[in-house]
Amino acid sequence: MSHSFGYSPASLARRHWIALAGLATVAVASKPLRLSAAETGGEEMEVPAVEDLMREHGIMRRALLVYAETASRLSAGKESIPLDALGRTAVLFRQFGEDYHERSLEEQHVFPPLLEAGGPHASLVKTLAAQHQRGRQITDYISAITRKRRVVDADAAPLGKVLTSFVRMYEHHAAIEDTIVFPAWKETISSSQYPSSRSSSRSSNTNCSARMASRMP
Numbered sequence: 001m002s003h004s005f006g007y008s009p010a011s012l013a014r015r016h017w018i019a020l021a022g023l024a025t026v027a028v029a030s031k032p033l034r035l036s037a038a039e040t041g042g043e044e045m046e047v048p049a050v051e052d053l054m055r056e057h058g059i060m061r062r063a064l065l066v067y068a069e070t071a072s073r074l075s076a077g078k079e080s081i082p083l084d085a086l087g088r089t090a091v092l093f094r095q096f097g098e099d100y101h102e103r104s105l106e107e108q109h110v111f112p113p114l115l116e117a118g119g120p121h122a123s124l125v126k127t128l129a130a131q132h133q134r135g136r137q138i139t140d141y142i143s144a145i146t147r148k149r150r151v152v153d154a155d156a157a158p159l160g161k162v163l164t165s166f167v168r169m170y171e172h173h174a175a176i177e178d179t180i181v182f183p184a185w186k187e188t189i190s191s192s193q194y195p196s197s198r199s200s201s202r203s204s205n206t207n208c209s210a211r212m213a214s215r216m217p
């Protein structure tokens with residue numbers, strides 16, 4: 001069954017992250033998953049894991065642009081709020097940002113080795129995990145507002161405040177991950193465990209992030 005945003009479980013299963021699921025088994029993790037050109041119907045392309053995560057942040061930042069624009073319009077009058085776009089963005093953020101990027105990748109594979117290593121990076125990861133939880137609460141709130149189909153006066157100011165604070169929190173969150181946590185994760189795990197590449201078709205380039213980008217309002 002295809003995912004509502006166009007990626008299928010099968011396509012995700014090809015990702016290098018599935019190799020990471022066997023991190024404890026070095027023999028598996030040390031062998032990057034690679035699709036042949038015949039499998040992909042095109043040229044092979046390798047994408048380092050950290051770069052892949054940062055690309056996913058790019059998709060999530062595009063969602064933040066919708067949130068920021070909505071907050072800006074709220075200050076000008078609630079009639080101009082792009083409620084449908086806001087609702088679709090919240091669905092994307094939930095499915096791609098929270099369920100996939102955060103739960104399936106960061107919380108399953110990136111955070112645990114840093115927590116285990118201890119020190120300042122472990123403290124940082126605890127804060128980031130708490131922000132994931134806070135973000136999910138905010139996504140629930142935004143989705144509940146958009147399901148009403150219109151923003152009542154009592155919701156306008158709180159919604160604008162929540163959107164603005166979420167954008168601020170997540171911009172900081174992604175910046176910390178990009179510049180500190182992901183490099184530290186790469187340093188912490190052994191080179192044999194680091195998923196050095198993900199293969200995909202350069203010609204189709206229909207990786208998960210690209211598909212998500214195409215669905216952005």
Ligand SMILES: [Fe+2]
Pocket residue numbers: 102106128132173177
């Ligand atoms: Fe995160």
Ligand SMILES: [Fe+2]
Pocket residue numbers: 057101106174177
């Ligand atoms: Fe992230």
